[in-house]
Amino acid sequence: MRIDIFATSVIAAIKAVWSRGSPFAAATALYPTNEQGKYVIQSEGIRLAFTNNGGALANLWINDTYGNEIDIVMGFNSAAEYLKYPGNPFLNGVIGRYAGIISGAEFELDGVTHQVSANSKGPTTWNGGKHGWGRTILDIGSHTEDSITFVLFDRSWNGFPGTAASCLTHTVTPYEWRIAFGATPTRKPSPINISQQVFWNLDGFAANSSRTIAEHRLHLPLSGLRIETDAEGIPTGDLKANKLGSAYDFWSGDGKLLGRGLEQLRECPASRHPLSQRGTDGYDENFLVVRSQPWKKEDQPVASLSSDHSGITVDLYTDQEALHVQTWNDAFGPVSLKGTQGTGVVPPSGAISLEMQDWTDGINNPEWQRRGKTVWGMDRLYTTYSSFKFTVK
Numbered sequence: 001m002r003i004d005i006f007a008t009s010v011i012a013a014i015k016a017v018w019s020r021g022s023p024f025a026a027a028t029a030l031y032p033t034n035e036q037g038k039y040v041i042q043s044e045g046i047r048l049a050f051t052n053n054g055g056a057l058a059n060l061w062i063n064d065t066y067g068n069e070i071d072i073v074m075g076f077n078s079a080a081e082y083l084k085y086p087g088n089p090f091l092n093g094v095i096g097r098y099a100g101i102i103s104g105a106e107f108e109l110d111g112v113t114h115q116v117s118a119n120s121k122g123p124t125t126w127n128g129g130k131h132g133w134g135r136t137i138l139d140i141g142s143h144t145e146d147s148i149t150f151v152l153f154d155r156s157w158n159g160f161p162g163t164a165a166s167c168l169t170h171t172v173t174p175y176e177w178r179i180a181f182g183a184t185p186t187r188k189p190s191p192i193n194i195s196q197q198v199f200w201n202l203d204g205f206a207a208n209s210s211r212t213i214a215e216h217r218l219h220l221p222l223s224g225l226r227i228e229t230d231a232e233g234i235p236t237g238d239l240k241a242n243k244l245g246s247a248y249d250f251w252s253g254d255g256k257l258l259g260r261g262l263e264q265l266r267e268c269p270a271s272r273h274p275l276s277q278r279g280t281d282g283y284d285e286n287f288l289v290v291r292s293q294p295w296k297k298e299d300q301p302v303a304s305l306s307s308d309h310s311g312i313t314v315d316l317y318t319d320q321e322a323l324h325v326q327t328w329n330d331a332f333g334p335v336s337l338k339g340t341q342g343t344g345v346v347p348p349s350g351a352i353s354l355e356m357q358d359w360t361d362g363i364n365n366p367e368w369q370r371r372g373k374t375v376w377g378m379d380r381l382y383t384t385y386s387s388f389k390f391t392v393k
């Protein structure tokens, strides 16, 4: 019996190497998945499941204040369903080699113009292009009880210069999920910006909750500023103040209920994000994280999200200096709840993502002096660390 399973795995491994041409494809085929095709990691109080389709986080289970185990992120029941999702990345996937927008689908670096894959109107390169990392089947370098590492060799994929070898590691410790992303650029410098967008609903869409994030409290203690954008969502180069008491004030006091913020956006259309004026309701903003110097990422969370309904709070610690906050808006069509979450679809504002990153479009706004955070060469290793710490009342 055992030998049979082993033989089957070896055949799968050989097939994988043959079809994907990566040395890690063999290792990938040897790591076990659960019956939904997902890779599970766990520690005290927390259990996560990933798929290697875009390295997406598919489930995050935690016990609420009543002791019910709930799944507090959006996702799909089986790993295979991710491949049908039209978005870039696959829902809750990693974003790379360059997250965000490259307008004109080209950029100039040291006098050379690089054409990169256009996958949006304009033409524009969005989240790394047509075959961005989040729309790629990733290999697994290692998988243990409490960690998983996805590996990839991006050999000028999507027209980016040089090769980027990357390790994307997720680790769990009691009540904590840690993310460590690294990339080694070889041969040529390249813009690099790796991120992961996860849509949260801290009530796990429980039937007796509002099923939206309206009653979630958001606190962004270090975000008194945000980046101004034009009607296409492209930064204008200017910054805006999140005035005390405005729809964008999540810094004062202990933050505010998101329902109140959404109401303020509706009451005052002029203050709404240009994208939301075009029909998508909700937040889609780049908040800056401004700390007094010197700082350590462990000192203070950049964001705190909590729900009284489930008693769950998540605090985000990161070394990044901006935070993209987006409320779920069905941009790629409705997404069903997972079997573990109930029936029906995720309603608009049913979830929220807190995406740690650098100042959006830094490559085209030299006056911000973010080049050192945008272009990475052989002289430095790109790394980014974040951790989500959970507490349950």
Ligand SMILES: *[C@@H]1O[C@H](CO)[C@@H](O)[C@H](O)[C@H]1NC(C)=O
Pocket: 044, 045, 046, 047, 061, 062, 063, 067, 069
């Ligand atoms: C939730 O609590 C049950 C019972 O104590 C436990 O078996 C389970 O592992 C907990 N779930 C998580 C995600 O820790």
Ligand SMILES: *[C@@H]1O[C@H](CO)[C@@H](O)[C@H](O)[C@H]1NC(C)=O
Pocket: 066, 068, 206, 208, 309
């Ligand atoms: C919601 O339902 C769960 C069981 O499904 C229960 O344990 C919990 O007490 C309920 N919460 C509220 C606020 O009624």
Ligand SMILES: *[C@@H]1O[C@H](CO)[C@@H](O)[C@H](O)[C@H]1NC(C)=O
Pocket: 095, 098, 099, 100, 101, 193, 194, 195, 324, 355, 357, 358, 359, 360, 361, 362, 363, 374
């Ligand atoms: C990095 O990626 C994020 C996430 O998609 C994006 O919003 C941001 O603009 C990017 N950062 C830079 C410096 O372009």
